[in-house]
Amino acid sequence: MAAHSTPKWFRSLICPGYVFIMPAIIITAGLILYPLLNGLIVSLHQWNWVSSGMNYMPFIGARNYVRLVHDPYFWNSLRHTFYFALGALVIEFGLGMLGARLLNAGLRGALLFRTALMFPLMVSDIVAAVAWKMLLNPSMGPINTILAGLHLGKPNWLGNPALVVPALSIVDAWWQTGNLTLILLAGLQTIPREPMEMAKVDGANSIQLFRHLVWPHLIPFAKTAVAFRVIDLLRVFALPWGITGGGPGRASEMAQLYIYAQGMGRYLDIGYSTSLAITFAIIVGVSVLVLFGRPHGEG
Amino acid sequence: MKKTLYHTALYMGLAVLAMVFLLPVLWMVATSLKNPVDDTSLALPSKPVWGNYAEAWRTGGFSAAFFNTMFIGIGAVVISILAGLPMAYSFARYRVRGRGALSGSLFALRILPEMVFLLPLYAMYRKLGLFDTKIGMILAFQIITLPYCVWLLRSFILQVPVDLEEAARVDGCSEWLVLWRVTLPVIAPGVVASSVLSFIAVWTSLLFPLALSYSQSQTVSVTIANFKGYGTFNWPIMAAASVIATIPQILFFGLINRYLVAGLTMGGVKE
Numbered sequence: 001m002a003a004h005s006t007p008k009w010f011r012s013l014i015c016p017g018y019v020f021i022m023p024a025i026i027i028t029a030g031l032i033l034y035p036l037l038n039g040l041i042v043s044l045h046q047w048n049w050v051s052s053g054m055n056y057m058p059f060i061g062a063r064n065y066v067r068l069v070h071d072p073y074f075w076n077s078l079r080h081t082f083y084f085a086l087g088a089l090v091i092e093f094g095l096g097m098l099g100a101r102l103l104n105a106g107l108r109g110a111l112l113f114r115t116a117l118m119f120p121l122m123v124s125d126i127v128a129a130v131a132w133k134m135l136l137n138p139s140m141g142p143i144n145t146i147l148a149g150l151h152l153g154k155p156n157w158l159g160n161p162a163l164v165v166p167a168l169s170i171v172d173a174w175w176q177t178g179n180l181t182l183i184l185l186a187g188l189q190t191i192p193r194e195p196m197e198m199a200k201v202d203g204a205n206s207i208q209l210f211r212h213l214v215w216p217h218l219i220p221f222a223k224t225a226v227a228f229r230v231i232d233l234l235r236v237f238a239l240p241w242g243i244t245g246g247g248p249g250r251a252s253e254m255a256q257l258y259i260y261a262q263g264m265g266r267y268l269d270i271g272y273s274t275s276l277a278i279t280f281a282i283i284v285g286v287s288v289l290v291l292f293g294r295p296h297g298e299g
Numbered sequence: 300m301k302k303t304l305y306h307t308a309l310y311m312g313l314a315v316l317a318m319v320f321l322l323p324v325l326w327m328v329a330t331s332l333k334n335p336v337d338d339t340s341l342a343l344p345s346k347p348v349w350g351n352y353a354e355a356w357r358t359g360g361f362s363a364a365f366f367n368t369m370f371i372g373i374g375a376v377v378i379s380i381l382a383g384l385p386m387a388y389s390f391a392r393y394r395v396r397g398r399g400a401l402s403g404s405l406f407a408l409r410i411l412p413e414m415v416f417l418l419p420l421y422a423m424y425r426k427l428g429l430f431d432t433k434i435g436m437i438l439a440f441q442i443i444t445l446p447y448c449v450w451l452l453r454s455f456i457l458q459v460p461v462d463l464e465e466a467a468r469v470d471g472c473s474e475w476l477v478l479w480r481v482t483l484p485v486i487a488p489g490v491v492a493s494s495v496l497s498f499i500a501v502w503t504s505l506l507f508p509l510a511l512s513y514s515q516s517q518t519v520s521v522t523i524a525n526f527k528g529y530g531t532f533n534w535p536i537m538a539a540a541s542v543i544a545t546i547p548q549i550l551f552f553g554l555i556n557r558y559l560v561a562g563l564t565m566g567g568v569k570e
Contacts, residue, residue: 017389017392017393017394017395018389018395019385020385020386020388020389020393020474020478021385021386021389021390021395021401023381023382023385023386024382024383024385024386024445024449025386026382027378027382027441027445028405028445031420031438031439031441031442032408032416032441032442035416035419035420035423036415036416036419038419038422038423039415039416039418039419042418042419042422047422054425054426095316098312098316099316102309102312102313102316103313105309107306107309107310107313110313113313113314113316113317116316116317116320116321117316117317117320118559119320119321119324120320120323120324121552121559122545122548122549122552123324123545123548124502124503124505124520124544124545124548125503125505126503126505126520126523126524127523127541127544127545129524130523130524130526130537130541131323131324131326131327131538131541132323134330134534134537134538135323135326142326142341145341146341174319174320174323177320178320179563182559182560182563183560183563183564186560224564225563225564228563228564228565231409231410234412235412235413237413237505237506238505238506238520238524241505241524242505242524255412256412256413256414256506259412259414259418260414260506260509260510263414263417263418263421263510264417264418264421264510265509270418270421270422273414273418274418274419276414277412277414277415277418278415280412280414280415281410281411281412281415284410284411284412285407285410285411288410
């Protein structure tokens, strides 16, 4: 038979399992793999389009990486990023858990409230940024109008270096708490009713119920939700870029904001900014691995 | 009696939360209908100025950006589904060598900060003439939408009973036909959900168009961001533009409400 004369490796290549992945592999190779490898090479070159043009690109070994170790602005931006992420995560998880439990209490009209709680998810981050830039405006913004009405003063949210990162965390919490609420609610809804009823009959209090029945069910949901939030929080760009532009001074400059400014955003120092991006990618990857292991079970 | 009190407390909690999350949106809508000289804070508009919407639509290339984003989003989604569906099927059904590593690295892409791709792509695009073109944007967005589609579609395919496909195979269907005639119709809602979620990812993305486009392929996000740069800081027009940009998103979210959790976790947890 003809099939037997073709070599075995060739037959295994044309089996549908491989053919099916080919289109995606080609796209991945050209648009993902090639740029990534190219980036690694670029990061080992001096390539500054402003000072010496696109065509001057000498190999300088690891000197970009040595430079970033001594770049205080880069480490500053990292500190702001983690500070921002931690603040936002704490608020989002707390409010998300509260929202999920309230929505799961079996009240009439819960669906309506669910829509209200997840509404900010339907707004893009740059629209959220534009909105909150106005809302937090110290003199004309409604937030300070309310605070002044309660005799709480008019804090300069976006102009005070000590307040600006927490303010951004609060904006992110407004934008993404619904994310946590939805996933935790999905988790709560998987809990079977019978053991809960039985435990209640046996006189378990609500803290015991939560610790022994609810929480074990919620763990995989909480872990996945938090993992995705951490990934997206560390990569934050649109909120600080749209609200403060990293200011005042550099008080709210986050990692991707700084990398963007060093690269196509401002200084066109492509070699150096690429080394920053790769270093930041490793930092995010390691943080996520340390915190969560592999977030997905492999099937 | 105790039960009513408890329920009232729960409703109060929910109402407060709902207010916190809804008021900023309602404030934006109210602001979009005000005169620039109106009180910007809490008052309702004295008389709704619908003309703000027309003006926002005409200002700063907003309408062009709106259609650009539609075009780029649809293009990106079509390619991602066409290439992603067979890959997702393969990952879900065949024992392909290196499959674990491959699907694992597709997931790892979700973790990498955008700038890792955008800097080398920017240099590439400048050289190849793809900078600020719609086709360049469609290709670049594959970095986001393709892995997303593969993961989502795979989780939908895994829920289809294998028996269904086996039966078709026994009847002599080729592998392509099994995917096309048996699996695809069953996961059609999943395909719609993946498409919509990917489209929203393109629609809302800021960093990609900021890095890889300038004027010809500018998207809605960049235009909105640019409003704040214009000399006159016109709140009502900015608010109106933001509302217009959000309407398609709300419509799409309504369409795929059921699959939101799958979308947020890339199919990682089951409802």
